[in-house]
Amino acid sequence: MPAADIAATPGALAAFFQLHDAGRVPALLPIRYHRMQADALAFFRGSAPLYYARFGAAPALAGGPVGWLCGDAHIENFGSYRGDNRLVYFDLNDFDEAVLGPLSWDVGRLLVSVRLAAAHFGLPPAAQQTHAETLLAAYAAALATGKAYLLERATAWGLVRQLLHNVQQRRPRELLAGRASRHGGWHFRAHKSAALRPLPPAEALAVLRAVESWRLAQPQPPCGPLLDVAGRIAGVGSLGVPRYALLAKSRHAGKLPRLLDLKLALPAAPAPFCPVPQPAWPTEAARVVAAQGYLQAVCPALLQPLELGGRPFVLRALQPVADKLDFSNFTQDAAGFEAALPDFGHLLAWAHLRAAGHRGAAGPDALQAFGQGVGAWRAAVLGFAAQAQAVVAADYAAFALACQEGVLPTAAR
Template identity: 35%
Template sequence: MSALSDELKAFNRNRLPEMAKLKYEAMTENAFRFFRGTCHLFYQRLSGVKGFPRSPLTWICGDLHLENFGSYKGNNKLVYFDLNDFDEAVLAPAIWEVIRLVTSIFIAFDALDIDQGQAQSIASLFVNTYAATLLTGKAVSIDPRTSKGILNEFLKKAEKSTYREVLEKRTENKGSKVVLSLKHERHFKLKKALKSQLEEHITQWIRKSNDGPYNYKVKDAVFRLAGTGSIGVKRYLILLKSTNVKEKYLIVDMKQSFPSSLEPYLKAGQPNWPNQAERIIAVQKRMQNVYPSLLSTTEFRGEDYVIQELQPVKDTLEFKMIKDRYRDIYQVVDDMAVLTSSAQLRSGGMNGSAITDELKEFASRVGAWRQPVLDYALNYAAEVKADYKEFVKEFGDKVYDNQYHMSNTVEVD
């Protein structure tokens, strides 16, 4: 057994053992999927690099890659495109966010068989646009009114999405009742006792929380599988039905919160958050221009969770669909760079994060740190490919099999 498998097993030991196999299987898909599932390895290695260009402290989402941008409906009912995953969010060097995204470009493009010359150009584009946006000192947002090209088409399509589409995908009729469908490949049946406790908990959340939806009652609940890095985290979908409007339903996502995987490698002091869920939504509200509907936290069975509405418009732009359209890729990555710097500007000056003038000064020195970022990202992409090859071999040799039954606690049937 290799040091790599020891490291991966150690990191995933507090995830649901019943789901560990599914996470490891997902990570065998390609090197990019492996990269998404090993965020902790990235920062473990990056934090040990000596002499890397310094950068001011900012709020970062921590796990920034090409598929952690997406569409969603804000609490003002408008559709936006923005960073959309804050599980790893912390106060850290601004350059860390840039390096992870640029690394994801090299790995994802290679997995999609996109010419590496194009990858180099797109990576340079991201760094240059990121710095140029910081220099303006002005955070911007992207919605159907301000977007261009392929992203405009993507957001206008998202605008037209309806809740009926979500219900058609996620629910089924069981006699006279509407329930969450267990035919959906990412839904799993909950044990009776857990389901009962969960439904009662959400009933109380609706009654008592200022963030909960009014005039709804709980109708059903399932375990949900989603993402890559978060497979194995406790995550539930709860179906709610309006008590005022006939046949009106709402689906709520409830996701367990863990400490950020960056935490062991941070030198900057962090705020004293009440819990990990509060950390996640606090940073999300700082970095996004408008945050999603029903975004809140709760404690269930002594564990912290983030709650938000499952939306019809929440989606990521799949690069495999546009891999032969260089101009579209150029525009999308350019927009991602604008959003990355905008999130840092928007959250500047909070709990020790750099103010606008410090970020502008950092951006003005882009000539000093652009090439080190590109070089490190390219080299780390090669490390990921080597790690992925070793991981796939060991997975095939069943090295990870003995982790599947670490616990007697079974969350799903």
Template identity: 35%
Template sequence: MFSSSEEIKNFNKNRLPWALQLKYEAMLENAFRFFRGTCHLFYQRLSKLKNMPKSPVGWICGDLHLENFGSYRGGNNLVYFDLNDFDEAIKAPVLWEVLRLVTSIFIAFQTLEIDADQSMNMALLFIKSYRNTLLSGKETNIDPRTAKGIVSSFLKSAEKSSSAQLLKKRAVKKGQSVQLNTKHERHFKLDKELKSQLSEHMQKWLGENSYSPYNYKVKDVVYRLAGTGSLGQKRYLFLLKITLKKEGYLLIDMKEAFPSALLPHIKTVQPKWKNEAERIITVQKHMQHVSSALLSYSIFNGASYVMQELQPVKDTIRFKLIREQYRDMYQVIDAMGMLTASSQLRSSGLNGAATKDELIKFAQNTDWQQEVIQLASQQAGLTCTDYANFEKDYREGFYGL
């Protein structure tokens, strides 16, 4: 018998216990936050469906939902709106990605108490935009010059964000030195030994890795909380200072890489990666138009970590702020459909993924569209049931409280 609470507890058993409790608390917020934190439950069910439409095998980010699109500054210093989370990235049927996103529309809109008809319209719009982009055979990207409506406003605002503003939020000045702010709600102190080991590791990475920034020295490091699904993984934030100038700081995020939650539920043969971090950054570079600055990986105490610059612009569009603005919502969902298909076209033919011709041929068929809508609606209902069970079991102490 399927027990979602048992599955959740088992899936998260290797995470830091104190941070895992924060994850469970975050998942209590609503059904959508729960959905974000239980990717493994979704694919466990999906892999057992007998009526899942067939689709070509390609690269997917694996955990696509409405808040895994956002702005970031690429390695070319330009701002983009794109898919931005690849922890679960894997080679799989491309419709798995579509079904998860459409399911997220139904759950998020219900959570926000948006009319069911509007939810259905947005789901149909996403599929239409996705299909039309595949049919074109040409991937596109969204930057401040090409964005429309609220996405354009979002990116133009993001362009104005600066590293100085980010540093002001994350760091404090103590005497003549600058340190990371341990009073920040997302920062936690490390014990002296681990802090020393991490500082030494980062300094070595700076000196040996071709992707690392030049002429910087480690000044401070803290444990960092971020996201929902990844809460409980080891994650650190480093403050670096440039050595050739009096002022000049850089923030580096170092995040432990776990195996994809989809892996136990998929039969598709995967490439032989050196480690999980290599998988994440390789697929990210395959799928994004331009990847974020300093994207690389390192090995610390036997585990692999994704390394990248913590940026002043990396945010998601908050749907609760545009719930009454139908035109804005339309433009965002339309962009998301286009970007999802573009990421699959961009990564087509790489490491055994379906070719563009195969993706175009698939898009010419329309039979799968209504089936995806029906399955997504069913999965949304099952997720809400899981959430209710999770909430009950959490209150009764099943999760260790």
């Protein structure tokens, strides 16, 4: 649906989301829309397809080198996790919308989210602009070095250090607590968890059989036999997309079970608007996994594509939503948020540099020159972020009204 056909009215916004969300789990859509009502930032998180329909052709974002994009770069898509080497990292951690496109697309979307987050803290427009400038300067400076680095746990501080510490200190028993019980044999407590839902027996059996078949086909299975499966309720943008939590035996006797995440991979929201041809992928899951490998410093454990009933899923070790930034539950003040902005700019630049040269992406020299440039692109993307924020705010107001009037169903959870 082109942007010109989407008015910022309750009816038009409701029609857009009803069309886009067709095929998702109906029972989860009221939860999705409820979460999106929280504020304009939550709405922004949950409406990437609308964002690209609005701004996929924005001239301010058309320049600069082409590279691999997160596709959904926003301030709450950073988080801590345990990598496949068992060490803890803080990085971009959502690649469902990853595509090959202008780097300015990622930068522009991230800057819009910075302005929305600053507004969430009650900061005036001048401060929102300053925060956007701070992040953009950090991004350009990191890109200008031409070298990708890691955000080290030893030198991190503030909210990033807090999230890294949480993952580092968490033990497997804490991860299982509230999700699973060993009474009568290990199983999920889906009826008592807000993050899990029980599945119809036929669906649960199909998931268990498919994943068990995959596990047995591995030369060295990464886990023992599957014990249980439940529907997973997580996030905002992808909430309602078929997603499962899996409980599997450890490969080692006497060890606690492992938690896995299995999520359907849908076509990327930016793809219809990309000005460059996209590589051919066997499945959408293969795209997500490959792009994550390009962009992320170290990938989470078990990351790989998997087919279930002929549909593409991404399998990975389960990462709790508590390990992602979430400003609706943010415990620090606006100063803590401001202090972390350079980290976010650096992380996005390092991701782009890591992916340089892969399958159609510009090489590191082009990215370095882009970062070193002091031309009009920086002013253009900053101006775009301010204008887009106003459009997002108007869309959010119309969406919230559609929910209040009952055009879109909502339910707290």
